[in-house]
Amino acid sequence: MHPRSRPLLLLAALLVCAPDAAHGQEAASGRDGTDAQDEASVQVEDGEVVALVGGIVRTAVGAEIRGGTVLLRDGRIAAVGKDVVVPAGARSIDCRGKIITPGLIDADSWLGLDPADTSARLPGAETRASDGFDRWDARLRTARQEGVTALVLGGNREQIVGGLASVVATSGAEPISADGPLVLNLSRRSAAGGLQGAARAESVRSTLESARYRRTTLERWQRDVAEYESARLKDGPTAEERLLLPPELLERMRLWTPSQRAAWREATYKSMGRAKRYKKPKKPASPPKSLSSDPGADAIDAVLGTKDAPATRACFVRAALDGDVAATLELANEYGLDVTIAGGAGLRDHAPALKKSGARVVVTELADTRSARGTPSARRPTGLVATLVTSGLKPAIGTGGAGASRFIRLIASREIGAGLTRAAALRAVTIWAAEAAGVGATTGSLEVGKRADVVVWTVSPFSAESRAEHVFVGGREVTDADE
Amino acid sequence: MPTSRALAAVVLAALVAAPVLADDAADGVEFVRLGRLHVGDGTVEHNVVVAIDDGRFVSVGRDAPPAGANVRDLSQHVGCPGFIDAVTQLGLDGGAAETSEALTPDVRAADAFDGHSKDLAAATAAGTTCVGLSPSPSNVAAGRGAVAVQGADGRWELLERNGPPVFAFVPPALSAGRVPSTVAGARALLGAAFEGRRWRTPGESDPPVRDAALDMLAALRDGPALVHADSAAAARVAVETIGGRGLTPTLVGLRRGHIDPVALAALETPCIITALDPEDSVALLELPGRLARAGVDVTLSSGSPARHPNSLRLAMALAVARGLPTSHAVPAVTGRAARALGVADRIGRVAEGLRADLVVFDGEPWEPSTRIVLVVAGGRIVCAPSETDR
Amino acid sequence: MSARRFGMVALAGLVGAVVAPSAAHAEDFVLQAGTVVTADGDVLVDGGSVFVSGGVVKEIKPGLVNPWGAEVRSHGDAWLLPGMVEAHSQGGLERANETAPNTPFVSVLDGLDPLSPYFENLLRDGVTTVFVVPGDATLIGGQGLVLKPIGRTAEEMIVRRGAGLKIALSPRSGTxxxxxxxxxxxxLRGARTAEGRQVVDDPDATARSPRAEALTALLAGTLPAVMACNEPVDVANALRVMEEFGLSGFLSLGTAARRALPEIAKRGVPCVLAADLEPVESNPETGREVRRFLAKECVDAGVPLVIQANEASPYGMRSLWYQAAVAVSQGLTREQALRGVTVNPARLLGVDERVGSITAGKDANLVVWTGDPLDPASWVDHVYIEGELVYERAKDRKLKRLLDGISLGRPGDDD
Amino acid sequence: MRRATRLVGLIGALSCAAALTAALTPSHSDAAERERQSLVFTGVTVLDGLGGVDEDATVSVSDGRLRLAPVGDARTVDVDGAFLAPGFVEANGRLGYVSQEAEITRELTAWIDARDLADPTARAFREAALEGTTTVVLAPGPRNLVSGLSQAFHAWTRAGRAEPIADAPKSLHAAISRSPSIGNFPPRRGPTTSIYARRPTTRMGVVWLLRQVFLSAKGVQKATNDADLAPYRDVLDGRRPLRVDCHRLQDVNATLRLADEAGMNVVLDGAEEAYLRRDDLAKRGVPVVLGPFPDVRTGIGVDFTDTALRNATMLHEAGVTVALSAGTSGARWLREQGMFAVRYGLSRDDALAAMTSVPADLCGLTDRGRIVDGAAADVVLWSGHPLLPTSRMLMVVVDGEVVFDRTGFVRKEAQ
Structure with a gap:
C-alpha cells in the first residue's frame, strides 16, 4: 500500500500478524475436506474443438449411428456421422463401445428454484422463472453427473397464471430461453391454490377473456389515435403563422401536440392583444392505465391467436385430471392457444383429441416422488407414455419436482418397463422435451447447428449401472462427472 | 401396462393360469428353467432348473428335468425370489399409529390386516410377494409386526401373526409433549420396562395394579426386533437398549444415517433403508452402497403405502446408480428382508424347502426398464403380465 | 422480580446518556498520540501530531510536535485512528421496515431515535459515521441517511442526505x-414512463407523488440504490436490474451471496459484506460443511473490502474493530482490514470527502485508543467528531456500572 | 445378535474389511498415514495452560501424549511466530443436542446420560474444534431439577464426529434457578400427556424438592424407592461432583445453604452474580464455571441477572477458582469468552488457564488442558496468541491425532 506501512508490521509483533494464509475456504481433513468442486464445478475451455469418436450415436431424431463421431465446436454441434473428419488440433475422445446421446432435459422441473418461489402469488404474468433460478444449487452438480443438461423451469405451480416458463442450462450459463411459454395451472397441486377444478378452468377462461377484451379495446384506441394523429397533422400552421413566424419555429410547431399548439396560440395571440379562441381537436380518451401499460397483460396477450395471426407465445398448461385436459383443449380451440399440456392419467383418454389439436404433451406424474406427490399410490399411471406414443403424440417426460430432475433417466427407464421403446424414451427426455418448451430448434438432439449438449455414457442411460463419462453443456465439458 | 390390466392379470392368473402350474401334472412337480437365477443370498446361478411342488421349492439345480415333465422354459429370463417389502403398512386398514401411550407392545399389526387391499394387489404386480407389516413408529414400544404373503389363491394372507416387535427411537414417538421426549428418555423408559417396572421419579410410588404392557416387554427375551432410528447416534442407543436385552435388532429408517456411515457401520447391525426417493440427497442415496461395502446387511423398503409399491424397484435402481454393488441389490429386497423379519427359514431365497415365491424378469431386477414376466407365489402363477398383454 | 433488574438497567442507561455530547466548542488544538494510523496509508509509529482547526484536520506531522502553537492534547502511548464508518445498519430505528412492500417514500429521518443507546455504543466502539437504512423485509424499503452518532435531532446528525434507497431482492414471506x-x-418502468410523460406530453400535470420522486431520483442516479441480496441469484438479479435501469449504488450481501463475488468484481459494483464474516455452508447434496472466510474471499476476488458490524452475534460483541481483527485472522493485512472499516465504507457511502481517514481537509473525526484497536484489551478513551470531544471513557459512568455491577466495588454481601 | 450377524455375513465381512477402509475413511491413505506419525513443534511459543509461557520451545506429540523434547521419525511443524496452547476445555458444554437439553418429561432424571442426548456429528462440535476447543464436557440442561450426568467428549476427531472420552468422570447436574419450575403445573389425577404436569412450580419448590431427594438419600428423611436414590448417594459420598446451575445471588445462597445441610461439595455453573459473594466462595473453596458473558451493552445475563462484566476478574482476585465457559451459546465461542475476560481485566495467562487446566481439573480430566510432559496430546497451534481475535487456528491435535491442519497454506504462501 504505502512504504510507511512497514513499521506497522514491525510494531505488530505483539499481535503476530496472522499469516497471509490463503484460505478463502477452510481446509481441513476428514469430512471437512476442501470443497473445490462445489465452487469451480464447471471447467471452461473456450474455443476448443472436441471430437467424440467411434461411439454408438443416438441422435434422438434419426437412426442410431454405430461407430459414429460427433464434433463440437464453439458451443455447437459441428458434425455428426460415420465419416466425420476430425480436424487437427481437436481434442479427440475415444468413445468406442460408449453411447453418445443428447443431454437429457427434464420437461417440467423446479430444480434451482426456492420451493417458496413456486407457490407464491405473482404481481403479473410476465414473471419469469429464470429470475429465480439459483445456478449455485448443489443439486445441479448431481444433475450434470446424471447427464441432465437442461431443465424446463415450470414457473409457479400454484397460482392459476404461473408466469413464464424458462429453459435453463444445468451449467448455470445464461438461460437457453428466459421468455418461454405462459404457465397456466388448471390442476390444483396443494391446499394453497385456493380454487378447485372447474373453478380454475373458469378462472383461466376469464383471464383469457379479459385479455381478449383488452386487445380489442386497445385496437380501437389505436385506431382513434391514428385518426387523431392524422387530424393533427392536418392542423398545421395557419396561413397567418406561416407568414409571420420564423421557419425554425414553424418546423418545431409541427412536432407539437394539438393541445400544446392550442395553448401556445392562446397565450401568444393574447399577448398580441388578439384573444381569439382556437379549437382544440378532440383527443381520444386514454385507455385505462391497467389496459395500456401492463407487462403482465402483455404477456398474456401474446398467447391469444386468431386465424390470421397465430399466437406468438405458447401456453404450458398443467392439467392432471381428465376434465382439466378437456377444458384445456376447449380453451385452446376457443382462444387460439398454442398449448403444451402437462399432466398424468388425464391425458390418456384424450390422446386422439390431443393429436388432432396439435398440442404437445408432457407426462409429469410418473416420478412417484415426494415433491411430485398428488398421485395416490395405486393410481400412478403405468404405460401412459407408451400409450401416448402409440396414439401418435410426442410425449415429453417431466418430473414435476425439484430433486427428481437429477434422475430423469431412471424415471424414464421405468416407462420402458411399462412398454415404451428405448428410442421413444430417449426422445421423451431430449427432443420432445425441448419441443414442448419451444426450444426444439436449439437443443434436444444431435443435429448440426444445435447447442452442444452431449453426453457420453458407459452403457445405455436407462440402465441403473450406467455412468455419464463426459457431459458437455453448451460445448463445455463439465468435469465433475466423477468425484 | 395399465394398472387396471395388472389387476385383471391377477384375477386372470388366479382363475386361469394357476392350474398350469398346479397339481395336474402327473407327479405334481412343476419345473421352471431359468437363464439366470438370483438365489436371494447374493449368489447367482446360470441355466438352472427350479422344481416346485406343493407350493415349495423342491430342488434347484442344473439337472435336466425328467422326460415328459411339465417344464416352463424361461431360459432367456432372469429369476429371483419374490420381493419382500420389509417395513410397510400395506393393507393395514385405519392407520397404524396408536399414540395414546408410549408403551403399546400389545398392539398387533396382524389385527388390522386386510388381505383384499388394492394396494396389496398392486404390490403383487410390482413383484412383491411378501410384506412386513409394522405399526407406525409413533410409540417407543410400538407393537408387534406381522408378515403377509401373496397367497396362491390370489388374495393375501398372513404368514406370521407374531412378527418382530417394533421399537421407535424417532419422532413422533419422541417429541415435545410425549413421554419420553428424547432418545435418552427412551432408553430409561424401556430399560425400566424390560425389568418390569415403571420409569418413575424418586418419591413416586408404584401403581397398585400390574401393568400388562410391562409384563409383555419384560417377557421379551430373544428373536428379531425392528428398531426405528434416524441417525447413527440414535441407532447406537437403540441397539444398546434393544440388543442389550438379548433381542436381535434390525435398524429401520436411518434417513440421517448418511451423516455418519462409519458409526452406523460400526454398530454391525443390519439396516433397512426406507423410501429412497429421487428427491433425496446424494449422500443418502449413496448410504446403502457405503454400508454394503462396509459389510453391513442392507435391506431396502419402499415406504408404502405412502408410495407406490413399484417404488421399491426405483429405490433399488437409485441405490445401484449410486454405488450399491449389484450383488447386494437382490438380497436387499429378498433374503435379508426375510432375516430381518425372522422368516428366513420359510421365504426369501430360492432354495429347497422354502415357499415357492418367484419373480421372473426379462432383465436384471434392479433395472427399472426390465419387465416382469411372471410372478409365482406359493407355487402358483399369480401374475403373468406379458402373457395377458400379448 | 425482573422489574427490579430492568429498573437497574434503565437507570444505568440514564446515567450513561450524560456521557453524550459535551458541548465544548470546536477550537484549534493539536492532538498527539504515540501511534497514528491515518487509514489512508500512513502509519506514524514514532508519534504523530494532528492539527485541528474549525472542526477540520488541517495538518498532520510525524513526531510529538506543535509548530502551530495551538493547545496540545497529548496521549503519549495511545493510538490515534480515524473514526470508523459503519456502512450498513438499522440501529436507532424502532422497527426497520414498513409492512407495505413498496415504500420508497419513507425515510429513516422520520423514524430515528437520536437518544437510542445504539449511537452511544457506537462511540464506545470508536465509530463516528454510520449509514442507517431501512431493513430487508420489504421490496423497496425507503431511504437511508449517513449520520454521526451525536445530536439531539436527526437533522443535527446528518452527514449525507439521500444516501441510499433500500431495495431487497430476496423474497419476503408469501412472495x-x-x-x-x-x-x-x-x-421502475412506471417511474420512468411517468417521468417521460411529464416532460413531453403533460404540461398540465399536477405535483409529483413522493413515490415517483424517490424513484425518479433513483433513475436519475442522484439517489443510490442499496440492493440487499441474500443469495447469489439475488446478486445476479440486482446487477441485471442496475444495468437495465442505469442505477448507481451498492449491494449489501447475505452470507450465501459470497458465491457471486467474482461477478461483483467483474461489474465493479461496491458491496458491504455480510455481518457474519465466517459463515458455515452446508452442501445439501453431500452433507459436507465448510466454513467460509468472507473478508479473505472478498479481497481475493478483487472487490474493495467493506465490513459491517454484527449486531446479531452473541452478546452484541462484534463491533467494527472486532470485525476488522477477524479479517486479519483470515489472512488480510492490518491495513486492508482497517481500510475495510474506514476509507472503503466512506467511499461506498459517498462521504469520503469528509470522513474515513485522518487527512488534511477532512472532518476531525478522531478516536484515541489505549492501544492497538484490534486487541480486545484496548479501549476507546476519547472520541472527537468534527473537532468536538464527544466521548471520554473516564466519565463513562454507564460503562463503569456495566463493568463493576451492582456492587460497584463493594465487598460481598455476607461481610 | 452380533454373533448372528457375523456368522451370516462372514464372507462378506472378510472381503469387505478392506472395502470398509477404502469406502468410509478419507481416500487419501498416505495422508492418513502421515496423521498417525509423530509430530514435533519447534520454535513455537508454548503457553502451558497453567500460567507459564515458554518462548522458542519444542513440544512433541507421540502416541497420543505430549513430550517436551523432540522425538525421532516425526513430522516437524515449524511456523514462524506461532503459539502452541492446550486445546480449550468447555466445562459446561451445551451443544449438539438432538432435540432438547434434557429429558423434560420427568423432573428428576439422574440416570440420563448427556451422551444419549447428543448428536456427535452435530456441526456445533466441529465448530468448537475449529475455534480451538478440543474437549467438550457436555452437560444436560437446567430445565430439569436434576437433569443427569455429564459426558466428556473429544470435540472432534478424524472420523468426522465428536467421540466420548473413555473413563472420563461424570458429574451430576442440578439446577437451582427459575428454569426447572417455569411453566409447570401440578400433576392431576388420571393420565395427562402434558410434559408440564410435574413438580415443582415455584422457586421455593425447586429447593424443597432438591432438599427432599438429597436428605432422603442421606437417610435423614424416609425414602421410598431406594434404588432410585443411588445417584444422589454418589454425590453425598464424594464419588461424583454436583454441578449446580444457578444464576442469581439468591440461587447461589440457596445452593450453599443446601450444600451445608446435606454436607456435600458443589460447583456453581453460570453464577452471574457470584461476585457479590466472592470472599465467602473463596473461603469455602467453591469453584465456579462462569459464562457466557451477558449482553455487553445492557449487562443483563441469564435469568435476568444483573451482572458485572468484571465478574471473572473480581472472583479470581478474591481467590475463587474460576473456569470460563460459553455455555448455551456453544463452545465455538469459548475463545471469544477468553478474549473478553481479558478485556474485562483478567490477565492473558489467567484467562487461558481458566479455559484449559482449570476446567479440566474441575471435570476430573487432570491430564488435559495443559502442556506438560506426559499429558494427553490435545493441543492447538495458533498464528498468534490464542486470545487475540487477529490470530487464526493453524492446527488442531486431539488425542494425538491431527484433526485440522492449515499449516500447509502458510508454507505455500511464504514461498
Whole structure:
C-alpha cells in the first residue's frame, strides 16, 4: 500500500500478524475436506474443438449411428456421422463401445428454484422463472453427473397464471430461453391454490377473456389515435403563422401536440392583444392505465391467436385430471392457444383429441416422488407414455419436482418397463422435451447447428449401472462427472 | 401396462393360469428353467432348473428335468425370489399409529390386516410377494409386526401373526409433549420396562395394579426386533437398549444415517433403508452402497403405502446408480428382508424347502426398464403380465 | 422480580446518556498520540501530531510536535485512528421496515431515535459515521441517511442526505423471488414512463407523488440504490436490474451471496459484506460443511473490502474493530482490514470527502485508543467528531456500572 | 445378535474389511498415514495452560501424549511466530443436542446420560474444534431439577464426529434457578400427556424438592424407592461432583445453604452474580464455571441477572477458582469468552488457564488442558496468541491425532 506501512508490521509483533494464509475456504481433513468442486464445478475451455469418436450415436431424431463421431465446436454441434473428419488440433475422445446421446432435459422441473418461489402469488404474468433460478444449487452438480443438461423451469405451480416458463442450462450459463411459454395451472397441486377444478378452468377462461377484451379495446384506441394523429397533422400552421413566424419555429410547431399548439396560440395571440379562441381537436380518451401499460397483460396477450395471426407465445398448461385436459383443449380451440399440456392419467383418454389439436404433451406424474406427490399410490399411471406414443403424440417426460430432475433417466427407464421403446424414451427426455418448451430448434438432439449438449455414457442411460463419462453443456465439458 | 390390466392379470392368473402350474401334472412337480437365477443370498446361478411342488421349492439345480415333465422354459429370463417389502403398512386398514401411550407392545399389526387391499394387489404386480407389516413408529414400544404373503389363491394372507416387535427411537414417538421426549428418555423408559417396572421419579410410588404392557416387554427375551432410528447416534442407543436385552435388532429408517456411515457401520447391525426417493440427497442415496461395502446387511423398503409399491424397484435402481454393488441389490429386497423379519427359514431365497415365491424378469431386477414376466407365489402363477398383454 | 433488574438497567442507561455530547466548542488544538494510523496509508509509529482547526484536520506531522502553537492534547502511548464508518445498519430505528412492500417514500429521518443507546455504543466502539437504512423485509424499503452518532435531532446528525434507497431482492414471506423482481421492474418502468410523460406530453400535470420522486431520483442516479441480496441469484438479479435501469449504488450481501463475488468484481459494483464474516455452508447434496472466510474471499476476488458490524452475534460483541481483527485472522493485512472499516465504507457511502481517514481537509473525526484497536484489551478513551470531544471513557459512568455491577466495588454481601 | 450377524455375513465381512477402509475413511491413505506419525513443534511459543509461557520451545506429540523434547521419525511443524496452547476445555458444554437439553418429561432424571442426548456429528462440535476447543464436557440442561450426568467428549476427531472420552468422570447436574419450575403445573389425577404436569412450580419448590431427594438419600428423611436414590448417594459420598446451575445471588445462597445441610461439595455453573459473594466462595473453596458473558451493552445475563462484566476478574482476585465457559451459546465461542475476560481485566495467562487446566481439573480430566510432559496430546497451534481475535487456528491435535491442519497454506504462501 504505502512504504510507511512497514513499521506497522514491525510494531505488530505483539499481535503476530496472522499469516497471509490463503484460505478463502477452510481446509481441513476428514469430512471437512476442501470443497473445490462445489465452487469451480464447471471447467471452461473456450474455443476448443472436441471430437467424440467411434461411439454408438443416438441422435434422438434419426437412426442410431454405430461407430459414429460427433464434433463440437464453439458451443455447437459441428458434425455428426460415420465419416466425420476430425480436424487437427481437436481434442479427440475415444468413445468406442460408449453411447453418445443428447443431454437429457427434464420437461417440467423446479430444480434451482426456492420451493417458496413456486407457490407464491405473482404481481403479473410476465414473471419469469429464470429470475429465480439459483445456478449455485448443489443439486445441479448431481444433475450434470446424471447427464441432465437442461431443465424446463415450470414457473409457479400454484397460482392459476404461473408466469413464464424458462429453459435453463444445468451449467448455470445464461438461460437457453428466459421468455418461454405462459404457465397456466388448471390442476390444483396443494391446499394453497385456493380454487378447485372447474373453478380454475373458469378462472383461466376469464383471464383469457379479459385479455381478449383488452386487445380489442386497445385496437380501437389505436385506431382513434391514428385518426387523431392524422387530424393533427392536418392542423398545421395557419396561413397567418406561416407568414409571420420564423421557419425554425414553424418546423418545431409541427412536432407539437394539438393541445400544446392550442395553448401556445392562446397565450401568444393574447399577448398580441388578439384573444381569439382556437379549437382544440378532440383527443381520444386514454385507455385505462391497467389496459395500456401492463407487462403482465402483455404477456398474456401474446398467447391469444386468431386465424390470421397465430399466437406468438405458447401456453404450458398443467392439467392432471381428465376434465382439466378437456377444458384445456376447449380453451385452446376457443382462444387460439398454442398449448403444451402437462399432466398424468388425464391425458390418456384424450390422446386422439390431443393429436388432432396439435398440442404437445408432457407426462409429469410418473416420478412417484415426494415433491411430485398428488398421485395416490395405486393410481400412478403405468404405460401412459407408451400409450401416448402409440396414439401418435410426442410425449415429453417431466418430473414435476425439484430433486427428481437429477434422475430423469431412471424415471424414464421405468416407462420402458411399462412398454415404451428405448428410442421413444430417449426422445421423451431430449427432443420432445425441448419441443414442448419451444426450444426444439436449439437443443434436444444431435443435429448440426444445435447447442452442444452431449453426453457420453458407459452403457445405455436407462440402465441403473450406467455412468455419464463426459457431459458437455453448451460445448463445455463439465468435469465433475466423477468425484 | 395399465394398472387396471395388472389387476385383471391377477384375477386372470388366479382363475386361469394357476392350474398350469398346479397339481395336474402327473407327479405334481412343476419345473421352471431359468437363464439366470438370483438365489436371494447374493449368489447367482446360470441355466438352472427350479422344481416346485406343493407350493415349495423342491430342488434347484442344473439337472435336466425328467422326460415328459411339465417344464416352463424361461431360459432367456432372469429369476429371483419374490420381493419382500420389509417395513410397510400395506393393507393395514385405519392407520397404524396408536399414540395414546408410549408403551403399546400389545398392539398387533396382524389385527388390522386386510388381505383384499388394492394396494396389496398392486404390490403383487410390482413383484412383491411378501410384506412386513409394522405399526407406525409413533410409540417407543410400538407393537408387534406381522408378515403377509401373496397367497396362491390370489388374495393375501398372513404368514406370521407374531412378527418382530417394533421399537421407535424417532419422532413422533419422541417429541415435545410425549413421554419420553428424547432418545435418552427412551432408553430409561424401556430399560425400566424390560425389568418390569415403571420409569418413575424418586418419591413416586408404584401403581397398585400390574401393568400388562410391562409384563409383555419384560417377557421379551430373544428373536428379531425392528428398531426405528434416524441417525447413527440414535441407532447406537437403540441397539444398546434393544440388543442389550438379548433381542436381535434390525435398524429401520436411518434417513440421517448418511451423516455418519462409519458409526452406523460400526454398530454391525443390519439396516433397512426406507423410501429412497429421487428427491433425496446424494449422500443418502449413496448410504446403502457405503454400508454394503462396509459389510453391513442392507435391506431396502419402499415406504408404502405412502408410495407406490413399484417404488421399491426405483429405490433399488437409485441405490445401484449410486454405488450399491449389484450383488447386494437382490438380497436387499429378498433374503435379508426375510432375516430381518425372522422368516428366513420359510421365504426369501430360492432354495429347497422354502415357499415357492418367484419373480421372473426379462432383465436384471434392479433395472427399472426390465419387465416382469411372471410372478409365482406359493407355487402358483399369480401374475403373468406379458402373457395377458400379448 | 425482573422489574427490579430492568429498573437497574434503565437507570444505568440514564446515567450513561450524560456521557453524550459535551458541548465544548470546536477550537484549534493539536492532538498527539504515540501511534497514528491515518487509514489512508500512513502509519506514524514514532508519534504523530494532528492539527485541528474549525472542526477540520488541517495538518498532520510525524513526531510529538506543535509548530502551530495551538493547545496540545497529548496521549503519549495511545493510538490515534480515524473514526470508523459503519456502512450498513438499522440501529436507532424502532422497527426497520414498513409492512407495505413498496415504500420508497419513507425515510429513516422520520423514524430515528437520536437518544437510542445504539449511537452511544457506537462511540464506545470508536465509530463516528454510520449509514442507517431501512431493513430487508420489504421490496423497496425507503431511504437511508449517513449520520454521526451525536445530536439531539436527526437533522443535527446528518452527514449525507439521500444516501441510499433500500431495495431487497430476496423474497419476503408469501412472495417469490421472480415476483419480487417483476414488481421491482414494474415500479421502475412506471417511474420512468411517468417521468417521460411529464416532460413531453403533460404540461398540465399536477405535483409529483413522493413515490415517483424517490424513484425518479433513483433513475436519475442522484439517489443510490442499496440492493440487499441474500443469495447469489439475488446478486445476479440486482446487477441485471442496475444495468437495465442505469442505477448507481451498492449491494449489501447475505452470507450465501459470497458465491457471486467474482461477478461483483467483474461489474465493479461496491458491496458491504455480510455481518457474519465466517459463515458455515452446508452442501445439501453431500452433507459436507465448510466454513467460509468472507473478508479473505472478498479481497481475493478483487472487490474493495467493506465490513459491517454484527449486531446479531452473541452478546452484541462484534463491533467494527472486532470485525476488522477477524479479517486479519483470515489472512488480510492490518491495513486492508482497517481500510475495510474506514476509507472503503466512506467511499461506498459517498462521504469520503469528509470522513474515513485522518487527512488534511477532512472532518476531525478522531478516536484515541489505549492501544492497538484490534486487541480486545484496548479501549476507546476519547472520541472527537468534527473537532468536538464527544466521548471520554473516564466519565463513562454507564460503562463503569456495566463493568463493576451492582456492587460497584463493594465487598460481598455476607461481610 | 452380533454373533448372528457375523456368522451370516462372514464372507462378506472378510472381503469387505478392506472395502470398509477404502469406502468410509478419507481416500487419501498416505495422508492418513502421515496423521498417525509423530509430530514435533519447534520454535513455537508454548503457553502451558497453567500460567507459564515458554518462548522458542519444542513440544512433541507421540502416541497420543505430549513430550517436551523432540522425538525421532516425526513430522516437524515449524511456523514462524506461532503459539502452541492446550486445546480449550468447555466445562459446561451445551451443544449438539438432538432435540432438547434434557429429558423434560420427568423432573428428576439422574440416570440420563448427556451422551444419549447428543448428536456427535452435530456441526456445533466441529465448530468448537475449529475455534480451538478440543474437549467438550457436555452437560444436560437446567430445565430439569436434576437433569443427569455429564459426558466428556473429544470435540472432534478424524472420523468426522465428536467421540466420548473413555473413563472420563461424570458429574451430576442440578439446577437451582427459575428454569426447572417455569411453566409447570401440578400433576392431576388420571393420565395427562402434558410434559408440564410435574413438580415443582415455584422457586421455593425447586429447593424443597432438591432438599427432599438429597436428605432422603442421606437417610435423614424416609425414602421410598431406594434404588432410585443411588445417584444422589454418589454425590453425598464424594464419588461424583454436583454441578449446580444457578444464576442469581439468591440461587447461589440457596445452593450453599443446601450444600451445608446435606454436607456435600458443589460447583456453581453460570453464577452471574457470584461476585457479590466472592470472599465467602473463596473461603469455602467453591469453584465456579462462569459464562457466557451477558449482553455487553445492557449487562443483563441469564435469568435476568444483573451482572458485572468484571465478574471473572473480581472472583479470581478474591481467590475463587474460576473456569470460563460459553455455555448455551456453544463452545465455538469459548475463545471469544477468553478474549473478553481479558478485556474485562483478567490477565492473558489467567484467562487461558481458566479455559484449559482449570476446567479440566474441575471435570476430573487432570491430564488435559495443559502442556506438560506426559499429558494427553490435545493441543492447538495458533498464528498468534490464542486470545487475540487477529490470530487464526493453524492446527488442531486431539488425542494425538491431527484433526485440522492449515499449516500447509502458510508454507505455500511464504514461498
Amino acid at each position: 417469490s423471488r421472480m415476483a419480487q423482481l417483476a414488481e421491482l421492474r414494474r415500479s
